[in-house]
Amino acid sequence: MTTLAELNAAKDAALAKMTKTGGGQEITRVVVGLATCGIAAGATPVLKAFEEAAQAAELSNVRVLQTGCIGMCQFEPIAEITAPGQPKVTYVNMTAEKVKEVVEKHLKGGSVIEEYTVGAVTD
Amino acid sequence: MAVKPLTDTEFYKKQTRLALRNCGVIDPESIEEYFAVDGYQALAKALTQLTPEQVIQIMKDSGLRGRGGGGFPTGLKWSFTAANTADQKYVVCNADEGDPGAFMDRSVLEGDPHAIVEAMAICGYATGAAVGYIYVRAEYPIAVKRLEIAIAAAKARGLLGKNIFGSGFDFELHIRLGAGAFVCGEETALMTSIEGNRGEPRPRPPYPAVKGLFGKPTTENNVETFANVPQIILRGAEPFAAMGTEKSKGSKVFALGGNIKNTGLVEIPMGTKLREVIEEIGGGIPNGHTFKAVQTGGPSGGCIPAAYMDIEIDYDNLSAIGCMIGSGGMIVMDDSKCMVDIARFFLDFTVDESCGKCSPCRIGTKRMLEILDKIIAGNGTLEDVDKLEELAYHIKENSLCGLGQTAPNPVLATLRFFRDEYIAHVTEHRCPAGVCKAMLTYKIDPEKCIGCTLCARVCPTGAINGTVKQPHVIDPEKCIKCGACETACKKVHAVYRA
Amino acid sequence: MLKKISKLPFKGTPEQEAGLKAVIAECAGNKSLLMHVMQQAQGIYGYLPFEVQAMIADGMDIPLEHIYGVSTFYAQFALAPKGKYNISVCLGTACYVKGAQAVLDKVQAILGIGSGECTDDGQFSMEACRCIGACGLAPVMMINDDVYGNLVPDQIPGIIEKYRTA
Numbered sequence: 001m002t003t004l005a006e007l008n009a010a011k012d013a014a015l016a017k018m019t020k021t022g023g024g025q026e027i028t029r030v031v032v033g034l035a036t037c038g039i040a041a042g043a044t045p046v047l048k049a050f051e052e053a054a055q056a057a058e059l060s061n062v063r064v065l066q067t068g069c070i071g072m073c074q075f076e077p078i079a080e081i082t083a084p085g086q087p088k089v090t091y092v093n094m095t096a097e098k099v100k101e102v103v104e105k106h107l108k109g110g111s112v113i114e115e116y117t118v119g120a121v122t123d
Numbered sequence: 124m125a126v127k128p129l130t131d132t133e134f135y136k137k138q139t140r141l142a143l144r145n146c147g148v149i150d151p152e153s154i155e156e157y158f159a160v161d162g163y164q165a166l167a168k169a170l171t172q173l174t175p176e177q178v179i180q181i182m183k184d185s186g187l188r189g190r191g192g193g194g195f196p197t198g199l200k201w202s203f204t205a206a207n208t209a210d211q212k213y214v215v216c217n218a219d220e221g222d223p224g225a226f227m228d229r230s231v232l233e234g235d236p237h238a239i240v241e242a243m244a245i246c247g248y249a250t251g252a253a254v255g256y257i258y259v260r261a262e263y264p265i266a267v268k269r270l271e272i273a274i275a276a277a278k279a280r281g282l283l284g285k286n287i288f289g290s291g292f293d294f295e296l297h298i299r300l301g302a303g304a305f306v307c308g309e310e311t312a313l314m315t316s317i318e319g320n321r322g323e324p325r326p327r328p329p330y331p332a333v334k335g336l337f338g339k340p341t342t343e344n345n346v347e348t349f350a351n352v353p354q355i356i357l358r359g360a361e362p363f364a365a366m367g368t369e370k371s372k373g374s375k376v377f378a379l380g381g382n383i384k385n386t387g388l389v390e391i392p393m394g395t396k397l398r399e400v401i402e403e404i405g406g407g408i409p410n411g412h413t414f415k416a417v418q419t420g421g422p423s424g425g426c427i428p429a430a431y432m433d434i435e436i437d438y439d440n441l442s443a444i445g446c447m448i449g450s451g452g453m454i455v456m457d458d459s460k461c462m463v464d465i466a467r468f469f470l471d472f473t474v475d476e477s478c479g480k481c482s483p484c485r486i487g488t489k490r491m492l493e494i495l496d497k498i499i500a501g502n503g504t505l506e507d508v509d510k511l512e513e514l515a516y517h518i519k520e521n522s523l524c525g526l527g528q529t530a531p532n533p534v535l536a537t538l539r540f541f542r543d544e545y546i547a548h549v550t551e552h553r554c555p556a557g558v559c560k561a562m563l564t565y566k567i568d569p570e571k572c573i574g575c576t577l578c579a580r581v582c583p584t585g586a587i588n589g590t591v592k593q594p595h596v597i598d599p600e601k602c603i604k605c606g607a608c609e610t611a612c613k614k615v616h617a618v619y620r621a
Numbered sequence: 622m623l624k625k626i627s628k629l630p631f632k633g634t635p636e637q638e639a640g641l642k643a644v645i646a647e648c649a650g651n652k653s654l655l656m657h658v659m660q661q662a663q664g665i666y667g668y669l670p671f672e673v674q675a676m677i678a679d680g681m682d683i684p685l686e687h688i689y690g691v692s693t694f695y696a697q698f699a700l701a702p703k704g705k706y707n708i709s710v711c712l713g714t715a716c717y718v719k720g721a722q723a724v725l726d727k728v729q730a731i732l733g734i735g736s737g738e739c740t741d742d743g744q745f746s747m748e749a750c751r752c753i754g755a756c757g758l759a760p761v762m763m764i765n766d767d768v769y770g771n772l773v774p775d776q777i778p779g780i781i782e783k784y785r786t787a
Binding site: 001002003004007010011013014015017018031033034035036037039065066067068069070071072073074078080087088089090112114117118119122 | 126127128129131132133134135143145146147148149150151152153155156158159161162163164167168171226229230231233234235263265280281282286288289380385386387388389
């Protein structure tokens, strides 16, 4: 990479890859906070559970990713789901068990499980 | 049905995320995701459109000050190194986050490592350095791993190495692991450590900008400082300078912890009131307790009592009351904490971490600790309190480096705001918070005791006597004040400290 | 901080020595990499006995006393072997104000050893450590790489027992 144009092209390509699959489907992004706090609270099995469940359900438009610290230590593990055209949903105190439910109801069924979201624990 | 988004929670509402902008958003192990959020655009802009002088001017105009604790203007620091000519110069990133209770830098490295790589390259360009070192705590294995991945990816794309963006500028980056020495957070000690020695500080001057790493001009900044750089270069100085107070611009990340409802990373504009952080973002004090103080700046800082709840947080306001922003640890303490005990906790830390090179720090902090131990054991006198204070000022003035110069701060701050607690310890031999074991006795309230025998069963020394369904009594001769009875008596709360 | 120096006889294997030699060969010539070599050596041997420090001194052409100076300066370098399970109780500020001292006392009472010591059977060693950065879970302790958070002293016997029988 030696020019600004190349960098901009890389940016556009990366943005495209983040929003659409190779087949042109819009992507639903699932990110799990995998910083030290999150890992200590059990985020690794949560990430794995999302990956496996998404694969098992053949959800080709779902991309499961790790990310850094989301910031609310006491609610770790935290997972956030951004579906196309929808506001981001933050699930807190996640477990592998809850992931199965979230995949079933939210990713496949399209309905948010409100009791697991940050709004439910902070009100 | 509307689901409450994260950004609408009390915890997030008042936050502004600049240094943490990508943390918890992108995949830190993917350079592509960093590209998607304008990654390396600032480096490209600096190298292709700006002269090193212009980069430094933007940094100066932004008003960014060192986030590691010192608060020195970053642009000015860079200009000092740039002004020196040498065959080799260095950029050093201080990621030896040693303050207990602080984890801002760890979070940035784990969540947005490319931002540090990019910022260090920009700094190298501005100051004329071709080599950079990141000195990371060995206790942060995930941060190290993600940095390694980031550096390798940047190299593979030609964003590190020779002739970056065809500008003729070369930059290479190395990681060095610390090995658990708090003093290495001091800039000259850190450089001595990178050179492969005991991490002892050097006298300044000469400053690192003149004679730093391997004897060459060196710019050293902390992780959070660097994390702000790409945005400032890309968006210009104005948006950053528009935020904050007159002399403290931008935002600051704090690691909020201790006796508070919401713990976590909090990034707030400079000038936010302490009350907003504690009561709104932090959600207040849990378990029916009340706020006593907030400790900032770790072992180098002080504590802010309730009377200053409306202080606007910035470098100068905090140092005016003998505290400091420090690297950003913010530990909240409720009314069950003894401030003499807290002061002792920090001093114990500095005694342990003093490198031993200069005597005021090596011997002085040890003597202070002995006095504190005497006070906590119930044997202190008013004279001891005065001696403690006098010694504290001597150590502050005569130590070689930042560690020693700030080591007495926790004692001075608690003496300033909680002197009555020290006085109670030495004149009445009483610990008002009921923490210092030598001065407290456990008693059982005969009115409340239902004679369940739970306390007698958990007592390790058999100090509790009584028959079933009759009030029990603690034998003070046998009691070792372990508190097991108090913990066991959680139904009727008959055991109390007096 | 005074370090505990092991009196156990040195028992290095040829494989360990070959591993160390390979690291030294990579780094010899750059004396600033000394700490890196020592960190690798500790990874190979578990601690830094004098025999290992002497090998590093020879290989890196650095006086042994300099290496000893570095090894005693930094908390990370151990001059005595650690147990099969090393327990680190965090005594960072956030943990301290949330009751880490009681956790530490409990661990020491159960194992019958002090900070920096190892049980006679070589199973457990323990240390009080500085902030491990998991302040949101305070008080925290680590057993090897496993992190335990939000601890109360009553949980400690059960946790330790799990490793004793493992």
